[in-house]
Amino acid sequence: MAEKTHHEIARDGLWTNNVALVQVLGLCPLLAVSSTVVNGLALGLATLLTLVLSNAVVSMIRNYVTPEIRISVFVMIIAAIVTVIELAMNAYFHELYLILGIFIPLIVTNCSILGRAEAFASKHAVVPAALDGLYMGLGFTAVLVALGALREVLGKGTLFSQAQLMFGDNAQWLTITLVEDYRGFLLAILPPGAFICLGLLIALKNVIDSRRKTKPAPAAHPAAAESAA
């Protein structure tokens, strides 16, 4: 397989092959945790870290593991990494850890991670594999944050609520109340709202793609893809 350039890896992960918007993988944590920006960001970063580390390790061992047992080896590697991250979060972001609950250990079963290990890391050198993990994770985190923002604004009328859980007590000023005395729109917080909002985000991406396709060549400059993602 031809080696991909850094540029192609970045564009794949952030936009054209985005984990959440195009592959539609890892929906369970995506839908369950994205009720606020802070929750989404936290889970996104944890997933990002897991992706980078697991891709790098899988790439390192790719020539020493026989194909018959590769999946179970990948799963054990991912599980070990997630356990480390889970314990670290428990120690340093305890309240956030309590909120995210079962979804931190469940990163192990996030199909995007095993998917990247199988589809990319097991066939590429360490550096491209780690980069792929980084950009796939960034793309996933971006969608989690966007979805979290959409649901938080619609559902509670705030942005960055409980920012102190992640950035310490000094970050409370980050919380923005957009609408004073908002009654709350429960649907956006509930799981059906997550499905509807994710559907809207995917639709938005498709609209942007089809607009760019119909426009002449300059608009298809890859820089636009990265800034849009």
Added chain:
Amino acid sequence: MKLRTPISPHIHIRTTVTTVMLRVVAALIPGIVVYAWLFGAGVVINILFAIAVALTCEALMLKARGRPLRPFMSDGSAVVTAVLLAVALPPLSPWWLTLIGIAFAIVVAKHLFGGLGHNPFNPAMVAYVMLLISFPREMVLWAPPTALAEPPLDLMETLRAIFLGHYPGALSIDALSMATPLDQVKTQLGLEQSVAQTLAASPAFGILAGRGWEWINLAFLAGGVWLLRKRIIGWQIPVAMLGALAAMATIFYVIDPEHYASPLFHLLSGAAILGAFFIATDPVTAATTPRGRLIFGAGIGILTYVIRTWGGYPDGVAFAVLLMNMAAPTIDYYTQPRVYGRK
């Protein structure tokens, strides 16, 4: 000589989507008149506001989707959705509740699925369930029938209540509202009162079911029967739905009349009649084969009774309709009529 023989069918019925929709609206009018008579002008204001919002959303969505405005705007389907949802909302519900509901019905439930004829779920019921789940407090604030309210709101007071949230005097919406009959029976059963005690103790109950509600439902029944006579709707769904609801209610009423309300009360309370004739019969989202319609209607009737009696909500027509909408393609698949000459 050249004989021009057109292919069959040779007899056409000049029924367009517009005629069907207008007749459905016309059939709703008796019920709406009685409803407005008993509950005040808020009903009519809500309906007019809902129609305006529905037409605006419809036009915006048609424009966004690049569809021609004229044929779709004049087909009347948005108006029917608006009227059905507005009738299902409490008479003094604030304007933004209607706005959000109608916008959700037209934009999400109808146009995101491809517009009229492509929506798998009844838009009015999708919006109703969405509002019920999102705004549980606003959705249960039913004003009492004007006969029970002291003093009833006049037109200006109603307008102020709906659009500004101002209520006359020092009253709040909580003081102006009361539980619906279905709600009351459910709450009192929870307090270990028998159905008969509840019915006798509260002024909210009339001769057949809830005071006022019984007449509204009878008026909707009259409109529905007119639709049947005009062959706008088939008999299978309403008969199967009301029959199944009555059968379930009869069984449990005969076993234990202390804890289960009578079949007549179930038929004439809540949205049973409205749902049977106007909502479940939606040609887009209902089952289409004759046998399938019987199963579809009976399913709604049974589910409505189950949700009313053992569920968390006082009425279950909207949930039942959506659940059976989901089952409609499967029902159609298994109830295809036999083609003549084949097994």
